[in-house]
Structure formats: structure tokens, C-alpha cells
Amino acid sequence: MARLRVLSLATLYPHGAAPNFGVFVARQMEAVMRSGAVDLTVINPLGLPPFPLDRHPRYRTVAALPEAETWHGVPVLRPRFRLLPAIGGRFNAGAVLRAVLPIARRLHAAAPFDLIDAQFFYPDGPAAVRLAADLGLPSSIKARGADIHHWGRARGTAGQVRAAGQAASGLLAVSAGLAEDMAGLGLPRERIALHRTGLDRTLFRPLDPAASRAALDLPAAGPVLATVGALIPRKGQVHVIEALARLPDATLVLAGAGPDEAALRRRAAEVDVAQRVRWLGAVPHDRLPLVLSAADVFVLPSASEGLANAWVEALACGTxxxxxxxxxxxxxxxDPTWGRFAGRDAAEIAAAVTALLAAPPPREAVARAVAGFSWEANAAALVAHWATLAGR
Incomplete structure (x- = not known):
């Protein structure tokens, strides 16, 4: 049987200026390519603002990226679309479609696709279903969390999310809870399939905690907490910092970058824990196992998630x-061996951490929580979903 030909839109995808950006999407697509079942082309539209905002160093770096390259074995096209930072989110799906449509028509005329895929619900989803309608193809949209919890409720984009979900041939959600949230927005529940994240099992595994601490220049004695994620209010790092004040012997390792950093540093100083917080910035993905293995407990008091890759990776490292x-x-x-729940509250977080520190679970037992996760299993399920929608 001929291989499926799939065109996938992914506005979050790593590139030379941001190699960690959407790395979980890239790992998935790399596994799809390794399966040999799909001829895959990824289109990663890059937003650039109008002059003079495009002169900002951040955007100059993006503008200098190649418009086509092979990224870790995956063909990636990077057309530009007009972006209005902070205020123009409602226009992004239309801008993405205008940038992608002529490319997709040309590629489809040369070698027809079987399906159009979107790796996020917004802005990828509305652009994908309109593109699929233009080419007469089925479409699939994957929901990951914030694309539903934020864009699915925000004024100006909620209607676009709902219309795209109703028009798509098939939908994916990373957790059953997210699927229910999607249905609550008016998306057809019978078309939503569960598709959990993957895991690089060769990379994320329990490492020696003492050696990991030494590699990161962390204290050899005393508990270590870690949190990994963008420094934004939704991830809740401020609550971990406040909990640290109730854990006098602990060190907190923060891996991530984002607009909340200055406020978080101020809060750490206000609660007198600044000297016990290590700021690692954006950590390369292949270095995260050191961070996670160095920690006794991983803490992430998010307001919302689909199924956080950081949870899965921490558990795989036995944390x-x-x-x-x-x-x-x-x-x-x-299983309480794998972790505890706490509200976005310093006292609750400190109590949950203290309970785990009092009776540390064996790392091998914690790692069993994600025994069924792999990028190979993730890719096989995704290819099967695409094949069904394409009538294979």
C-alpha cells in the first residue's frame, strides 16, 4: 500500500532561533518519519510584525531563518505571516491560511496529499480545515491544553475554535479531561480520540541523583525541588517559591524562561528564599534528565494543562x-507513589512535598507510572488515526 501523504500545520515547532520551542511536536513527527508509513511535510508558519516592530532582535532572528529545511529528518517549510503582537490573536488563523494556501496548492498539484493535519487548535486548526476544504481533503486537529483552555474561550477566537472543531473530520485530545472540555465548548465528542504524548525512553530515565546534582552544581545535602516550564502565570512557579519559605532546607531549581521571571525573582526576595533558588533559564531538552534526576520532587502547580510533557518526563526519571x-x-x-495533589497554595504544596520527602518512593517504582509511553507508540497511534480519516 502506498504511504500516506500528510501536510501538517504546526505554529509551534523548533528552529534555529528557538530549539526548545514545541520540541514535543518535533519528537512526534520524527517518530512518524521513522515509522516509514507517511510522506510527511510540516509547515511551520512564522509570525513577523510590521515595521518597526520587526526590527526587534527577536524578530530579526526569526526573519533570518531558512524558508525550507530538513529538521532532524523532517521536511519543514517556514512561510512568514503578518503578526500583530499581543492584540492580533483573532487574525492569526486567517493570516496563516493566506501564507500557507499557495504553497499547499502547489505541493498538492505536484503530488496529492491524503490529509491535512493541525498540531494545535489555534491558529492551526481553523487554517487547516479551510485548507482541507479548498483541496477537497479530510482534516484532523489535535488539542493539547492551552489551545482549548485559552483560545477556546477568548473573545474573537472561541467561535473560530468551535467552527474548526465542528468542521474537522477527526479530533485528538491528549487527555480524557481535555476531550470533555472540548465537548463542553460544543465540539463533537464522538469525533474526539485520545492521543497521549510520547516519551524518549533512552533519554528520560533515572540517573544517579548525586552525579546529577554535581553536574548542575547543586548542594549535595538537603532536598531539591524542580519545576520545568515557561515562566508564565499559568504554570504557577510563584506558588512553588512561596512554598519554599516553608521548606527551610530545600533548594528550588527553576528550568525555563518567560515574561514572569522578573516578578518571580522579586517574590523570591520578598519571602527571603532568593539564595535557595537556582535559575537555569531555558535548558536544552537533552539536559532535562539531569534536572529531573537531581530533584527529590517535581512541582508544577499549573492552572490548566492537557497532559503536561513535564509530568511524564519527571516520572520517567523516577521523580x-x-x-x-x-x-x-x-x-x-x-498511585500515591507517583505523586500528590495540591492546590495553588504555598501551604498545600509544602505539605505535599513534605509527605513525599518523609517516605521517598523508589525511583524505579515512580518510573513505572509511564511505562506505556514512547514516541514510537505515539507515532503509531497518530498514523492509524490519519489512515482512518483518509479511508485507508
Whole structure:
């Protein structure tokens, strides 16, 4: 049987200026390519603002990226679309479609695609279903969390998300809880399939904690907490910092970058824990196992998630998790050995951490929480979903 030909839109995808940006999407697509079942082309539209905002160093770096390249074995096209930072989110799907449509028509005329895929619900989803309609193809949209919880409720984009979900041939959600949230927005529940994240099992595994601490220049004695993620209010790092004040012997390692950093540093100083917080910035993905293995507990008090890759990767390294009792976490952490739940509250977080530190679970037992996760399994399920929609 001929291989499926799939065109996938992914506005979050790593590139030379941001190699960690959407790395989980890239890992998935690399596994799809390794399967040999799909001729895959990824289109990663890059937003650039009008003059003079495009002169900012951040955007100059993006503008200098190649418009076509092979990224870790995956063909990636990077057309530009007009972006209005902070205020123009409602226009992004239309701008992406205008940038992608002529490319997709040309590629489809040369070698027809079987399906149009979107790796996020917004802005990728509305652009993908309109593109699929233009080419007469089925379409699939994947929901990951914030694309539903934010864009699915925001004024100016909620209607676009709902219309795209209703028009798509098939939908994917990373957790059952997210699927229910999608249905609550008016998306057809019978078309939503569960598609959990993957995991690089050769990379994310328990490493020697003492050696990991030494590699990161962390204290050899005393508990270490870690949190990984963008420094934004939704991830809740401020609550971990405040909890640290109740854990006098602990060190907190923060891996991530983002607009909340200055406020977080101020809060750490206000609660007198600044000297016990290590700021690592954006850590390369292949260095995260060191961070996670160095920690006694991984803490991520998110306001919302689909199924956080950081939870899965921490568990794979044998590090128990403290997080909020949101649906994806409740589905994952079904054994108290693997972690505890706490609200976005310093006292609750400190109590959950203290309970885990008092009776540390064996790392091998924690790692069993994600025994079924792999990028190979993730890719096989995705290819099967695409094949069904394409009538294969």
C-alpha cells in the first residue's frame, strides 16, 4: 500500500532561533518519519510584525531563518505571516491560511496529499480545515491544553475554535479531561480520540541523583525541588517559591524562561528564599534528565494543562510529582507513589512535598507510572488515526 501523504500545520515547532520551542511536536513527527508509513511535510508558519516592530532582535532572528529545511529528518517549510503582537490573536488563523494556501496548492498539484493535519487548535486548526476544504481533503486537529483552555474561550477566537472543531473530520485530545472540555465548548465528542504524548525512553530515565546534582552544581545535602516550564502565570512557579519559605532546607531549581521571571525573582526576595533558588533559564531538552534526576520532587502547580510533557518526563526519571488536581494529572497520577495533589497554595504544596520527602518512593517504582509511553507508540497511534480519516 502506498504511504500516506500528510501536510501538517504546526505554529509551534523548533528552529534555529528557538530549539526548545514545541520540541514535543518535533519528537512526534520524527517518530512518524521513522515509522516509514507517511510522506510527511510540516509547515511551520512564522509570525513577523510590521515595521518597526520587526526590527526587534527577536524578530530579526526569526526573519533570518531558512524558508525550507530538513529538521532532524523532517521536511519543514517556514512561510512568514503578518503578526500583530499581543492584540492580533483573532487574525492569526486567517493570516496563516493566506501564507500557507499557495504553497499547499502547489505541493498538492505536484503530488496529492491524503490529509491535512493541525498540531494545535489555534491558529492551526481553523487554517487547516479551510485548507482541507479548498483541496477537497479530510482534516484532523489535535488539542493539547492551552489551545482549548485559552483560545477556546477568548473573545474573537472561541467561535473560530468551535467552527474548526465542528468542521474537522477527526479530533485528538491528549487527555480524557481535555476531550470533555472540548465537548463542553460544543465540539463533537464522538469525533474526539485520545492521543497521549510520547516519551524518549533512552533519554528520560533515572540517573544517579548525586552525579546529577554535581553536574548542575547543586548542594549535595538537603532536598531539591524542580519545576520545568515557561515562566508564565499559568504554570504557577510563584506558588512553588512561596512554598519554599516553608521548606527551610530545600533548594528550588527553576528550568525555563518567560515574561514572569522578573516578578518571580522579586517574590523570591520578598519571602527571603532568593539564595535557595537556582535559575537555569531555558535548558536544552537533552539536559532535562539531569534536572529531573537531581530533584527529590517535581512541582508544577499549573492552572490548566492537557497532559503536561513535564509530568511524564519527571516520572520517567523516577521523580514523584506534586501538581494541581486538574483532569490530565488525575488521569496520570493514579498511585500515591507517583505523586500528590495540591492546590495553588504555598501551604498545600509544602505539605505535599513534605509527605513525599518523609517516605521517598523508589525511583524505579515512580518510573513505572509511564511505562506505556514512547514516541514510537505515539507515532503509531497518530498514523492509524490519519489512515482512518483518509479511508485507508
Amino acid at each position: 514523584p510529582v506534586v501538581t494541581t488536581p486538574i483532569p490530565g494529572a488525575v488521569e496520570l497520577l493514579t
